[in-house]
Amino acid sequence: MIIAANFKTNHTRGSTKEYIDKLNDFISPREIKDKIMVFPPFTALDNFEYNNITVGIQNAYPVKNGSYTGEIGLEQIEEFNIKTILLGHSERRHILNEPQKLIAKKFQFFAEHEFEIVYCVGEPKEIRERGFDAVVEYIYKQLENIDLNYDKLVVAYEPVWAIGTGLTAKSKDIEEVLAKLRSDIKAPLLYGGSVKTSNAEEILTIPNCNGLLIGTASWNVETFCEIIEISKKTAEENR
Numbered sequence: 214m215i216i217a218a219n220f221k222t223n224h225t226r227g228s229t230k231e232y233i234d235k236l237n238d239f240i241s242p243r244e245i246k247d248k249i250m251v252f253p254p255f256t257a258l259d260n261f262e263y264n265n266i267t268v269g270i271q272n273a274y275p276v277k278n279g280s281y282t283g284e285i286g287l288e289q290i291e292e293f294n295i296k297t298i299l300l301g302h303s304e305r306r307h308i309l310n311e312p313q314k315l316i317a318k319k320f321q322f323f324a325e326h327e328f329e330i331v332y333c334v335g336e337p338k339e340i341r342e343r344g345f346d347a348v349v350e351y352i353y354k355q356l357e358n359i360d361l362n363y364d365k366l367v368v369a370y371e372p373v374w375a376i377g378t379g380l381t382a383k384s385k386d387i388e389e390v391l392a393k394l395r396s397d398i399k400a401p402l403l404y405g406g407s408v409k410t411s412n413a414e415e416i417l418t419i420p421n422c423n424g425l426l427i428g429t430a431s432w433n434v435e436t437f438c439e440i441i442e443i444s445k446k447t448a449e450e451n452r
């Protein structure tokens with residue numbers, strides 16, 4: 214399983230360091246088989262030394278360097294030995310209006326540089342209300358020009374209406390979407406959207422679910438560790 218924490222615009226440089234130290238203290242003495250990822254904000258990036266925690270970047274511009282005010286490129290990321298990137302997150306698509314064309318360009322650029330790419334897809338509420346076929350059509354548009362056979366790909370299904378709202382998709386709905394994605398994608402499939410300690414186990418046992426992308430509930434390190442513990446127990450129970 215992959216258990217990932219998306220900090221979004223939360224945490225400072227200081228609190229991120231504290232968080233990662235605590236997370237490492239939690240993981241180190243335990244036999245955690247899951248891959249643990251953390252996506253801090255740009256300002257908190259550093260050369261974190263723990264090899265049991267993968268630190269990734271929430272976004273970047275598809276260039277090595279250049280004149281792109283307010284953006285960062287490969288040169289700034291490589292300074293911290295970061296090789297994992299989150300792309301296509303719904304907040305970038307819907308709040309920052311990032312078009313599919315640009316997302317695909319980013320995908321291509323970072324794939325060429327052999328980044329592990331956590332690629333997010335998910336439908337807004339009005340599409341979900343139209344039913345499964347509409348959801349599939351919408352999600353597949355978000356996969357346009359994305360190499361689904363890329364060997365460092367991870368896909369996260371995150372229904373927009375479930376992100377940061379406390380609403381989680383029904384297990385049956387998640388299962389249907391993951392099964393459809395699985396028919397075309399061999400890569401790990403994550404679910405994201407109001408994952409918390411109370412629903413993590415149920416979501417982790419959905420067929421084809423290979424992990425969780427967690428926003429709000431990950432910002433507190435104790436809660437994130439609790440979810441890691443739940444994943445460990447769930448895996449042991451379902452062995």
Ligand code: PGA
Nearest residue numbers: 376377406407427428429
């Ligand atoms: P949430 O965010 O857990 O707060 O719903 C998930 C995400 O945006 O990745």
